[in-house]
Amino acid sequence: MVCLGLKLADIRKHTNPAEALYKDGFSHRFIIKTYLHIMSDNDKPWKPIRVAVLIYEGAEVLDYAGPFEVFYTAGRMSVRAGQYKPVFSPSLFGEIKGPIETRPGFTVSATCDFDSLPKPDVLIVPGGDHEPQLTNTKLLQKMRSLYAEGCLIASVCTGAFIVAESGLLNGKECTTHHEDAAGLQQRYPKIRVIPDKRIVAAACGRIFTSAGISAGIDLSLELVSRLADETLARETARNMAYRWEEINKDHHRK
Secondary structure, eight states: OOOTHHHHHHHHSSSHHHHHHHHHHHHHHHHHHHHHHHTTTSSSSSOOOEEEEETTTTHHHHHHHHHHHHHHHHHHHHHHHHSOOOOEEEEEEESSSEEEEBBEEEEEESSBOOTOOOSSEEEEOBBOGGGGGGHHHHHHHHHHHHHHHTTTEEETTTTHHHHHHTTTTTTTTEOOOTTTHHHHHHHOSSSEEOTTOEEEEEETTSEEEOOSTTTTHHHHHHHHHHHOOOOHHHHHHHHHHHOOGGGGTTTTOO
């Protein structure tokens, strides 16, 4: 197999093939598909796509639980399909490890904190009571560092405010909950808010934002479709008894 002139044998020499491809300027989708091919070889340990789902005090439950369920189910469905090994491995992380009270008084446990978080391929940023996170310099720096290392960033609902505060949305298009679109645009004039879109993929291909709450499920299914394939995304939605719309016709992409 030769990938745009880059031999598979050369890619496999790297400890982290995905990072090596990113540094060589390849698209994120190409990186993931090549990564899956590399790591599916029998003589290599299988490394699933790590999806880190952020939780914090006051986070909206469905904003993080919806995406977590999608990626967890996609992992199960990929095994059931037989043609895949487990593709996705989601985990919850927070500023501290252990119980975190999200909205509305729903307590969940973060399996790791910022420092112990294994390097993820995808970072999910939920909305909710997001205001305190806008001054959380440790979180904002963590997001910038992960993005610089090639991580894909995706926000749900008002999680877009957190991504915008990090500066990663400057010069890019995005969306958020319809009730907060005007406020997001006013607060961050360097970004362009598209209020009538359920999903917006920034031109860079590595930052995604979604509209409010349940839109995080559609966003996650879109990422499964992009990072694995559409069949797996459809089977995941079917297993979840979720009526996945043809969002390729609905979201804004440049």
